[in-house]
Amino acid sequence: MKDDQLLDMIERYLSGEMPAAERTQFDALCKKDATISAKIAGHKEFTGLMKQYNDRLNLQNRLDKIHQEIDVHMLKDDLMAHPSWVVQMWRNHHSKISVAASVAILAVLIILYFTGDLSNRDPRFQQLKADVERVKKEQDKLGAKTDNIIKAGKTTGPAISAKFRGTGFALTGNGYIVTNNHVVNGADSVYVQNAEGESFHTKVVYTDPLYDVAILQINDAAFKNLGAVPYSFKKTKSDLGEAVYTLGYPGDDLKFGPGALTAGTGFHGDTTEYELFIPVNPGNSGGPLLDDKGNIIGVINGKQTQTQGAAFAVKSNYLLKAIQSIPADSLNKSLTLNTKNTLANLTRTQQIKKLRNYVFMVKVYNQ
Amino acid sequence: MNNQINVEIPSDSEVIIGILNNSDSVLKKLYLAYFPMVLQLVINNNGDEDEAKDVYQEAIIVLYNKVKRGDFELSSKLKTYIYSVCRRLWLKRLKQLNRYGGDIKDFQEYLVVEDELEKHEERDLQLNKMGDALKLLGEPCKTIMEDFYMHSRSMQDICERFGYTNADNAKTQKYKCLQRLKKLFFQQ
Numbered sequence: 169m170k171d172d173q174l175l176d177m178i179e180r181y182l183s184g185e186m187p188a189a190e191r192t193q194f195d196a197l198c199k200k201d202a203t204i205s206a207k208i209a210g211h212k213e214f215t216g217l218m219k220q221y222n223d224r225l226n227l228q229n230r231l232d233k234i235h236q237e238i239d240v241h242m243l244k245d246d247l248m249a250h251p252s253w254v255v256q257m258w259r260n261h262h263s264k265i266s267v268a269a270s271v272a273i274l275a276v277l278i279i280l281y282f283t284g285d286l287s288n289r290d291p292r293f294q295q296l297k298a299d300v301e302r303v304k305k306e307q308d309k310l311g312a313k314t315d316n317i318i319k320a321g322k323t324t325g326p327a328i329s330a331k332f333r334g335t336g337f338a339l340t341g342n343g344y345i346v347t348n349n350h351v352v353n354g355a356d357s358v359y360v361q362n363a364e365g366e367s368f369h370t371k372v373v374y375t376d377p378l379y380d381v382a383i384l385q386i387n388d389a390a391f392k393n394l395g396a397v398p399y400s401f402k403k404t405k406s407d408l409g410e411a412v413y414t415l416g417y418p419g420d421d422l423k424f425g426p427g428a429l430t431a432g433t434g435f436h437g438d439t440t441e442y443e444l445f446i447p448v449n450p451g452n453s454g455g456p457l458l459d460d461k462g463n464i465i466g467v468i469n470g471k472q473t474q475t476q477g478a479a480f481a482v483k484s485n486y487l488l489k490a491i492q493s494i495p496a497d498s499l500n501k502s503l504t505l506n507t508k509n510t511l512a513n514l515t516r517t518q519q520i521k522k523l524r525n526y527v528f529m530v531k532v533y534n535q
Numbered sequence: 536m537n538n539q540i541n542v543e544i545p546s547d548s549e550v551i552i553g554i555l556n557n558s559d560s561v562l563k564k565l566y567l568a569y570f571p572m573v574l575q576l577v578i579n580n581n582g583d584e585d586e587a588k589d590v591y592q593e594a595i596i597v598l599y600n601k602v603k604r605g606d607f608e609l610s611s612k613l614k615t616y617i618y619s620v621c622r623r624l625w626l627k628r629l630k631q632l633n634r635y636g637g638d639i640k641d642f643q644e645y646l647v648v649e650d651e652l653e654k655h656e657e658r659d660l661q662l663n664k665m666g667d668a669l670k671l672l673g674e675p676c677k678t679i680m681e682d683f684y685m686h687s688r689s690m691q692d693i694c695e696r697f698g699y700t701n702a703d704n705a706k707t708q709k710y711k712c713l714q715r716l717k718k719l720f721f722q723q
Contacts, residue, residue: 172710214717215684220658221665222685227599230559231592234566240574240584247575263637 178208306333306420335416335455335468336360336384338526339491341394342501343368343386346487347454347530348469349375352382360386360528363422367531373498376490379440379482380469382454383494384530385501398522399456400509402463402484406442408432414446414468414481415520416455417529424520425452427479434480435470441480442466448479454530457481462511462519544568547613554602566595569614573621575642580625581634590628594620597655611646619645623652668719676712683709 180186181194198205258265334351338344345360352358352372361367368388375382406412410429415422427446434441444457448468457466466481491503511519545553545564553561570591577587594617601607622645629635669677675697682688682696690702690709699705 172707175710175713176706214720217661217665218680218684221662221669222681224596224662225666227596228592230562231566231595234563235570235588235592238567238570240588243571243574244578244584247571247578 174204174207175211178211181208182212309420333417333451333532334453334530335451336528336530337415337454337456337464338394338397338528339383339505340503341396343370343391343393344373344501344503345370345384345386345528345530346467346491347382347384348467348482349377349380349382350469351454351530352384352532353377354534355532356534357532358384359531359533360384361531362528363524366390374490374494376493379486379490381467381482381487381490383491383503385499394525396508397506397526398510399458399462399464399526400507401488401505402459402465403488405432405483405485406459406465410465411460412444412446412457412465413516414448414452414455414457415523415527416448416452416468417527418449418451422524422527423449423452429465430478438480440486441469441482444468444479444481446479452479456523456527457484458511458519458523462509462514462523550613551602551607554599565613566591569617572614572618572643576618576621577625579640579642581629582625586625586628590621590624591617593624597651600655600658601651615644615646616648618643619648620652623648664720664723667723668716671719672712672716675708676715679705679709679712680716 177186177194181191186194198208334347336345336347336351339346352375355372358370358372359367360370368386368391370384370386370388373383373385406429408429408431411426412429413424413426415424417423425447427444429442430445431443433439434443442457442465446468448455452468453470455468456464457468459465463484464487465484467484467487468479468481470480488505491505494503511522514522543564545561545568550561550565552558553565570587573591573594574584574587577590578584582590597620598607598613598617622639622641626635626639629639669680672680679693679697682693683690690705693699693709694702694705697705697708699708
């Protein structure tokens, strides 16, 4: 049997055009020859596929026709979410942006790490606290001195040498003294020593860590009233370029430090402080900052180690604020600030002569 | 969903019955009802309106065939079903085009339709092969095949149309054409 004849038969068989007699014959043939049944199935599937293809084509045409009736552009404008260009940019490029940001953050961290800005210690700022290391030599000297004093039978101060030292100055004649909080912070006992070398025991009556101010009160029997302080306290801000000076005890003797006011804000733009060009050393902390006329305009409290000569002082109005906020019951003597300035018309040397009795070395002892 | 075109949303059972009855009007209602939803999905996920049309029509075909086969059960809303199919198709196309950014902005809830689409894609592949084979076949074979097997015209009609002197000649020609078509189809 030829293939085309077989196909004809298969087609007639499938379409049901075959007469019954021929059909039974063909069925028998199928049973005998499995390839014929396979051919029937194959043909059925292939023609079925053609029909399906046709159906899909028809359906697609129908859908296309429907689609043409839709105003797609209007719909599109209606449905398009219109995100801002930032959002679109982010949507399209967010992986790239993320990578860039990570790299930038990493770079900043690395730079901060290598420049040392990441650590909490600020290398530029050094509190003017004369710690044990720095005063080792002085300690030895002081030790020898106090030994001598003990031998001489006079006990005007503790026998052990001071651990920390700073400067302080009198607020009033009756024994109130101001210094830096960081000088007396954590102290077991605090003594002040005047220019004559006499030490007096003091009590810390108030500390203000925010402005770095501490108020001491001399409570030593040997202390005699100093008399009215010769300076007044300036309430207003001082101007840039103003000639200023300080007195302090960076060493064993009172030291004069002349300078100028260089900025209205302190370390890192701290508005409670002035920046100064003035020679100060560890031990100057807590010293008075005076202007030409002998007004107290601030309290020395730190220096910047990277810029030579830059130092800082707490502004006097913050000192006054601190004094005002002392609770009344922690004062057993009146703390009334002097408003009369007796230094105004004196020369610098005369001013200092008067001042030296009101500036003290602050000696701090702890375990 | 939009104010410009007031579309009537046909009920799900109306759609099923309409498809089974080859109703043109129901098909049109169905098409108009859900196209905006799919357009919204595609244009807000890196596509344009033509791509939306392709994806939507494919989804309608999937639904249509499923209903015709009789194995469509209304286990979910028709809307959700269409959205899910379109979402799946569009995701696949985005990946093929390398335009997939890692997330897709959704506007509807959706189902997992993975299995059905696999079946559909297999069939789609076969049908495309058939289309390609027919294109390669050339005239007059293509028309004979279409007339006889697709449009179910009788051999008599075909004879007259192509001017064959007798039905046997036409049959022989048809046989040759079919053999060629099979060859083209299976060669691909």
